[in-house]
Amino acid sequence: MPISSRKPADLSRLAPQAVHVPHHFRCPISLDLMRDPVTVATGQTYDRSSIESWFGTGNSTCPVTNSTLRDFSLTPNHTLRRLIQDWCVSHRSLGVERIPTPKQPADHASVSVLLSQAPSSAPALRALRALARESDKNRATMSARGAHRVLVEILFRGARESALEALALLACLPGMGEPECASVVESPQRLALLSELLNGHDSLDVRVDAAALLEMVSSGARSAEQRALIGSTDGVFEGLVAVLNDPSLRFPRSLKAAVKALFSLCLVKQNRARAARAGAAEAVVERVADLERGDAERALATLELLFRARAHIEEARAARTLVKAMMKVSGRATEHATGALLSMCAASESAQEEAVAAGVVTQLLLVVQSDCTGRAKRKAQALLKLLRRAWPDNDSFANSDDFAPTGLVMEFGPF
DSSP states (O other), X not given: OOOOOSSGGGGGGSOTTTOOOOGGGBOTTTOSBOSSEEEOXXXXXXXXXXXXXXXXTTOOBOTTTOOBOSOOOOEEOHHHHHHHHHHHHHTGGGTOOOOOOOOOOOOHHHHHHHHHHGGGOHXXXXXXXXXXXXXXXXXXXXXXXXXXXXXXXHHHHSOHHHHHHHHHHHHHSSOOOXXXXXXXXXXXXXXXXXXXXXXXXXXXHHHHHHHHHHHHHHHTOSSHHHHHHHHHSTTHXXXXXXXXXXXXXXXXXXXXXXXXXXXXXXXXXXXXXXXXXXXXXXXXXXXXXXXXXXXXXXXXXXXXXXXXXXXXXOHHHHHHHHHHHTTTSOHHHHHHHHHHHHHHHHHOHHHHHHHHHTTHHHHHHHHHHSSOOHHHHHHHHHXXXXXXXXXXXXXXXXXXXXXXXXXXXXXXXXX
């Protein structure tokens, strides 16, 4: 059977009779064909991305030998990489593609030089951005060398071209430290500039980068008061809603930036009414179906928070979206969808009618009988009880008696 695969790493999932990948070409961690083989201090070789992930999660041993490592340096195994490339070429007739020669990670010294040049050199910023695109390792190196502090200053004090380069680079780096977040949050002028970029720039990329930075600053803020300061800045929620509502926005990263920013800001009670007035609930409802699992969970959690603040929304559309999300995305998504419906229905009899029409009763019974979290089940039971009281004679509730215990207290636990 011929092989059709865009990535050599996918070879492990192909039928064994199709092609035999030599054992020593596979990474001992992922069992996939290695694309960038590197050797650790014990002499064992792994794919770079796999062993970096292993170390990145706190492990300090060699996975094969289980020996404790004190030297975590990775040496490229050029000989093995060339052998793998030759093997790929010899199996090209079966659809195996040659792995590219990997670029080596940026070293700390070169990153430090580029960062020292960045405040006065747009080419240095572009070089840093190119390195950041190449790998997580490069982005981590930049963070370790103090890139956030340098880039924040360029964003708010540099020339416009350099400022936008700095914004794009900040948006793709790991989260900022508390001092850098504070330097943004505690300056009304800096928050106003971010809001201006979020709302007024012609480039959607710039607006998405501004949303990503707002989320980063909000998540890194020291206190609820600092998050409230961000939310109280004119145009912040309107800009995030506009990003979500942009019909050209289809990429997961773009949706993720806006949803994460809304969720982070709505964790603070003072921000929820502002977000609701800006139309955040409607925008999130429209986008839930386009989101990947983790982002869908955040979106549904955001809706639960907004409906606690009595966000106004077109109830039929919201009810259909929330009912559809139950028992489909994940247990956490089911919990938040159920909680959002509970808040919405507790505030409006018409919302109860729309939820029943959307088939919520069947879904609630499934939730109660499932292995979902205890919070999800309690919310489902509370909503069943609420709906049964509204329509005691409705046939939809004939089988719900066993799942809605009397005296149940409506409960909204922490996420």
